[in-house]
Structures are given as C-alpha cells and as structure tokens.
Amino acid sequence: MAKVSHREKILSEGLRLVHERGFSGASVRDIVQAAGVPQGSFTNHFASKEAFGLEILDLYFATSRDRIRATLYNDALPPLQRLADFIEANKAALNRDGMKNGCLLGNFSAEVVESSEAIRHRLMAIFAEVQAGVAYCLKAAAKAGLLRADMNCEDVAGFIVSSLQGAILLAKTERDPAPVDRFKRVLFEVVLR
Amino acid sequence: MAKVSHREKILSEGLRLVHERGFSGASVRDIVQAAGVPQGSFTNHFASKEAFGLEILDLYFATSRDRIRATLYNDALPPLQRLADFIEANKAALNRDGMKNGCLLGNFSAEVVESSEAIRHRLMAIFAEVQAGVAYCLKAAAKAGLLRADMNCEDVAGFIVSSLQGAILLAKTERDPAPVDRFKRVLFEVVLR
Known part of the structure; x- marks a missing residue:
C-alpha cells in the first residue's frame, strides 16, 4: 500500500x-x-529515468485524450465547433499556469527525442492519435459541405496538429495565449473558410 | 590570441x-x-551558462538572418516564391542532420524560457524579426494582387512563423522532413491561395 x-x-x-x-x-x-x-x-x-519519462508522458496524455473525446469526437456538436472547442480546451488547460510550461508533448519533442527512441516513438503515436481526431472532424465537416470539396482532410489535420504545437511554443515564450488565439483565428478565417 | x-x-x-x-x-x-x-x-x-546561452542563440540566429535576407527580402523574386525559398532553405539547413536536432529557436522555447528571462526576451525579439520578414513578403504579394484582399498580413505572418516551428518540432520527432513538406503544401495550396 x-x-x-x-x-x-x-x-x-x-x-x-x-x-x-x-x-x-x-x-x-x-x-x-x-x-x-x-x-x-x-x-x-x-527501471530508468526513461521508463519514468514514458509513464509521465502517458499520464499527461490521458488528460489530453479525455479532451479529444469530449470535443473532437462529440458528434452532438457541428464538426467545426468541435475543433474550435478542442483548441479552446487546450488553451484553457495550458493557461492555468499562464502558458508558462507549454505542452509536455512539444517540450519532449524538443528536448527528449534525441536521447530516447522509446519516448520518440510514443510521441509519434500520440501525435498520430491527435491527428486522427482532427481528421475525423474535418471529414465530418467536408461531408456536411462546410469545407472546400478538394481539401485533403488528412493533410490539413496533420498541419493543424503541428501548427497548434508551434502556436503553444510561441505562447510559452511570450507567456501569453495570444499566439494560440491567432492560430485559431487564422485557422477559421483563412484555412477552413 | x-x-x-x-x-x-x-x-x-x-x-x-x-x-x-x-x-x-x-x-x-x-x-x-x-x-x-x-x-x-x-x-x-x-559570466554564466545563461550568458553563454545568449551568445550561442545569437550565433545560431546570425545564420538564419542571412537566410531571411537572401530569401524573404530578395526583391528580385516574386514574393510568394521568396516565402517558398525561405521554407526550403530552413528545411535544407535542418535536414543536414536528418532533422534530428530541430531548430534551436524552438528547442530553447521549449526548454530554456522557463529558467531564463534574458533568453526568453531574446527569443521573442528573434521571432518578431522573422515575422517581420514574412509579413514583408505577404504585403508585397497582397500589393501584387496575389492574396485575398481581406487578408491580415501581420496575423498570417505570425501564424506562419509559429506553424513552421511546429512543423519542425514534428519533423524532429519523426526524424523526417515530411511535416515541413506538409506545412509548405497546405500553406500554398490552402492558406495562401
């Protein structure tokens, strides 16, 4: 015990x-x-600090996975609303400390992947899981005629996942959620319109 | 000596x-x-490891600044070509080690800003300088009628700077330039068309 x-x-x-x-x-x-x-x-x-690193990464992502389910996979809401909710939910979680610590996924990508193949592969699987959730939403939006007919949903989903990480990185540097707000604004006003 | x-x-x-x-x-x-x-x-x-950190950051960005001048500010080329050249030049530089080490600007944003205000402020100034170069190109493109008339060039430039950082972060995790290629593809086929 x-x-x-x-x-x-x-x-x-x-x-x-x-x-x-x-x-x-x-x-x-x-x-x-x-x-x-x-x-x-x-x-x-x-067994090692690396083994500990894998466990805290999973612990961290368990909360993110709950957010993904509650937003991106919430079929009761219109698909683009779900994507907006997902971004807001991430921002709210990261802004609890004034964006100071950023996203652990991005931090590990920047700092840990060089020295740990196990953590690098886990991060790749995690990003793929987030991308699948975003693609699920985009495909629903495309089906509802809300996106340009020629949009490659998988490609744009991957673009959104990496761009959100970049926005969080700059928000961490600025200690201000403004880069995430700008990402969301450009995403909905330019990319997805 | x-x-x-x-x-x-x-x-x-x-x-x-x-x-x-x-x-x-x-x-x-x-x-x-x-x-x-x-x-x-x-x-x-x-005087300290932090002072050393500031110097290597400046040393690193000196090369990036040369790339910015040679691409984004190269008025001899069409503006969107310059932006494409800038992304390719960054990718080529980072791909010398198979994307393994990522961009020092992003790495420091993820790892060092929490513990050094001096480095955090230097990074903010650097990102602002990159954004100014991208905005310079976008404004030239807008003036030439190549972008939608209602595009907010400063906003989109900031979005491009952070999104490129995110793409580099995922390329580092995957040890593959594919996320940067995807960023460039979506940027030109969706965002800027």
Whole structure:
C-alpha cells in the first residue's frame, strides 16, 4: 500500500516538475524530494529515468485524450465547433499556469527525442492519435459541405496538429495565449473558410 | 590570441552540443571537453551558462538572418516564391542532420524560457524579426494582387512563423522532413491561395 502511494507521488510530482523544468532540468533527486519519498523509492519503481519519462508522458496524455473525446469526437456538436472547442480546451488547460510550461508533448519533442527512441516513438503515436481526431472532424465537416470539396482532410489535420504545437511554443515564450488565439483565428478565417 | 581562440571553440562546439543534447543536457564540463579547452576557460569567457546561452542563440540566429535576407527580402523574386525559398532553405539547413536536432529557436522555447528571462526576451525579439520578414513578403504579394484582399498580413505572418516551428518540432520527432513538406503544401495550396 505504501509502495503504491510512493509510486503515485513520484509520478504526479515528477510530472509537475518535469513539465516545469524540463526532463534534464528535473533530476531524480529533485523529483524524489518534491514527492517527499526516499531516494531509493525511484529505483524501486522505475527501471530508468526513461521508463519514468514514458509513464509521465502517458499520464499527461490521458488528460489530453479525455479532451479529444469530449470535443473532437462529440458528434452532438457541428464538426467545426468541435475543433474550435478542442483548441479552446487546450488553451484553457495550458493557461492555468499562464502558458508558462507549454505542452509536455512539444517540450519532449524538443528536448527528449534525441536521447530516447522509446519516448520518440510514443510521441509519434500520440501525435498520430491527435491527428486522427482532427481528421475525423474535418471529414465530418467536408461531408456536411462546410469545407472546400478538394481539401485533403488528412493533410490539413496533420498541419493543424503541428501548427497548434508551434502556436503553444510561441505562447510559452511570450507567456501569453495570444499566439494560440491567432492560430485559431487564422485557422477559421483563412484555412477552413 | 589564445584566449580568443578558446572562446570561439567554446561557442562553436558548445552550440553544436547544446543543439544536439539540449541546454540542460549539455553540461559546462561536456562543452569544455568537446571544445578541447581547460575547464576554467568557460568561466574566463562567460559570466554564466545563461550568458553563454545568449551568445550561442545569437550565433545560431546570425545564420538564419542571412537566410531571411537572401530569401524573404530578395526583391528580385516574386514574393510568394521568396516565402517558398525561405521554407526550403530552413528545411535544407535542418535536414543536414536528418532533422534530428530541430531548430534551436524552438528547442530553447521549449526548454530554456522557463529558467531564463534574458533568453526568453531574446527569443521573442528573434521571432518578431522573422515575422517581420514574412509579413514583408505577404504585403508585397497582397500589393501584387496575389492574396485575398481581406487578408491580415501581420496575423498570417505570425501564424506562419509559429506553424513552421511546429512543423519542425514534428519533423524532429519523426526524424523526417515530411511535416515541413506538409506545412509548405497546405500553406500554398490552402492558406495562401
């Protein structure tokens, strides 16, 4: 029971710390201290820092996946409204800390993929999953005649996923959601009209 | 003379190493070792790792600035051709290492802005400079009647700068320039048509 509790603490405090300081910037020592558990606890529960990194990535994306289901796959709403809701939901989540920490997916893409093939492949699978959700919406919009008939929905969905990451990156640098608002504005007023 | 040489070696090898491993991932010890200079050399030449970070950022962007001048401000070419050339020039530069290291501007945005206000402000100035170059091209294109009359060139330029960063981030994760190619394709076939 105590062991499970230590593991959970390391994951939740570790995710918070890595999101804030970066994967290299948050040492195992920092993480166990923040979690308030003995140093040896980390190695009891995780084979390596990379294994820990994969777990916090999954923990982080579990929340994003809930947002994807609640917005992009919410068939009760018009498809482009769902896409707008998805962007707003991401912005609201990231803006809890004034955009300061950015998106863990983007942070790991920038910082961790060079040194971990396992994390790199997990990120690719995650981005593909987000892209599938956006493409699902765009195809519904195309079917409803809301998009230009010649639009390649898969291509544009991939473009939207990467462009949203870029907007979040600049919002992190500016500590201001303005780049995400601009992304959304140009997306709906220019790209998807 | 020897001191100047050490400084240059630390900057060029340090830039290479930080671009590859990240700012936290490349320690001062790693950097002086790669530069083949004594450990004390670093502190002789740089007041802090942050001061060194600002210098390699400027060193990196000096090359990007040359690319901006040679493409976006090349008035001899049609404006949208210049924008296409700019994207290709960035892709070619990043693809020298198979997209593996990404763009230092994006990497620093993801990893370093939380811990350094000086680097965060420098990055904001750099992104603004890139955006000004893209806006210069778009305004020329608008003047030539190549864009929709109601297009907000500043807004779309900012969108292009952040979206290109996002495409580079995904290309780094995939170790494949495909996301940058997709960004360019959607930009010219959908956004700017």
